[in-house]
Amino acid sequence: MAAELDGTQQGAYLRLAVELVHGRNAQALALASEIVDWADRLEPRWLEAPGVPDDIKAAHVLAEGALYTIE
Numbered sequence: 001m002a003a004e005l006d007g008t009q010q011g012a013y014l015r016l017a018v019e020l021v022h023g024r025n026a027q028a029l030a031l032a033s034e035i036v037d038w039a040d041r042l043e044p045r046w047l048e049a050p051g052v053p054d055d056i057k058a059a060h061v062l063a064e065g066a067l068y069t070i071e
Contacts, residue, residue, distance in 0.1 A: 006020075009039075012034070012035050013029065013065055014030055016031045016032060016035065016061065017036055017062060019058070020055060020058055020059060023055075025054040025055040026054060028054065028055060028058035029054040029057055029058050031058070032057060032058040032060075032061035034064055039065050039068070041065075041068050042064055042065055042068075046060060046061075047061070
């Protein structure tokens with residue numbers, strides 16, 4: 001499904017979810033950073049929170065951003 005929606009906002013969140021599910025935290029954080037660059041409502045400083053693991057940072061972007069796609 002992520003491949004079908006490639007290039008869309010929903011596809012970006014699905015790709016992020018895939019990376020998290022497979023434990024590819026560095027890739028997930030990179031995708032989360034890309035999403036934060038274009039998602040106006042997401043807070044970029046959260047990605048730099050000290051002591052927070054990369055997977056949690058990426059999951060935060062996924063959770064917050066996905067909510068905005070259904071509004």
